[in-house]
Amino acid sequence: MSEQEKLEAPVDGDWPPEPVGQVRVRLLTPTAVADLRGPTVCEVDTPEQAQAQIDKLGPDPQVGDPVANEERFVAGVRKRNVAIALLLMDQAVVSGIGNVYRAELLFRARQNPFTPGRELPEEVVRALWHDWVHLMSIGVETGQMLTMDDLSPEDLARAMASRDDRHWVYHRTGLPCRVCGTPIAMQELGGRKLYWCPVDQA
Incomplete structure (x- = not known):
């Protein structure tokens, strides 16, 4: 399993934060972001x-x-x-x-x-x-x-x-x-x- 990180939007500051490391997929909403870093395989499937x-x-x-x-x-x-x-x-x-x-x-x-x-x-x-x-x-x-x-x-x-x-x-x-x-x-x-x-x- 690859490393995942979920962040929540700060009250003050830049949004979204810059990706850290080899981010393969980023899921982003107005209030949260989840980065998938370093997966063995990353594909879009049906x-x-x-x-x-x-x-x-x-x-x-x-x-x-x-x-x-x-x-x-x-x-x-x-x-x-x-x-x-x-x-x-x-x-x-x-x-x-x-x-x-x-x-x-x-x-x-x-x-x-x-x-x-x-x-x-x-x-x-x-x-x-x-x-x-x-x-x-x-x-x-x-x-x-x-x-x-x-x-x-x-x-x-x-x-x-x-x-x-x-x-x-x-x-x-x-x-x-x-x-x-x-x-x-x-x-x-x-x-x-x-x-x-x-x-x-x-």
């Missing part, structure tokens, strides 16, 4: 083509039967001899996990991103799904990709104000791991940057 693409998608924690969705996710991961970091970005396996959530889910699970899906114990795969559901609920509630739990009021305010304070490993190449102090690693995988802690996720 309604029929769009539905055909939707029908190919894996389960989404916000849509459909939660029990059936979890079972589809577990089955989709555990039958593949593909690195879990790649499976989490495969929209046929699970809908909506983008690069931020991929890195953060794997760190929160202390899971090596290169472990093949079929080698992961079922309870680990289920825990990943439950954490994804949890993080999505936080995202819906806050409007932010906030992946650090149990923050003090001061840390939460900082995280809401700055993207740099919202994540464990994402976009933190070379910075110390927030848990063990090891420099966060980054490598291209599946055409996207993967971030992880080489110690906590060994």
Whole structure:
């Protein structure tokens, strides 16, 4: 999933704001703008083509039967001899996990991103799904990709104000791991940057 940003019109100031980064689609109203940046694919489809693409998608924690969705996710991961970091970005396996959530889910699970899906114990795969559901609920509630739990009021305010304070490993190449102090690693995988802690996720 690509990165999305939604902004609301300020009381005073220029509107709309200038695009930031590689904006592929901008949805604009008099009071709000949503920018789609860096998608893997960006096409204009007919309604029929769009539905055909939707029908190919894996389960989404916000849509459909939660029990059936979890079972589809577990089955989709555990039958593949593909690195879990790649499976989490495969929209046929699970809908909506983008690069931020991929890195953060794997760190929160202390899971090596290169472990093949079929080698992961079922309870680990289920825990990943439950954490994804949890993080999505936080995202819906806050409007932010906030992946650090149990923050003090001061840390939460900082995280809401700055993207740099919202994540464990994402976009933190070379910075110390927030848990063990090891420099966060980054490598291209599946055409996207993967971030992880080489110690906590060994």
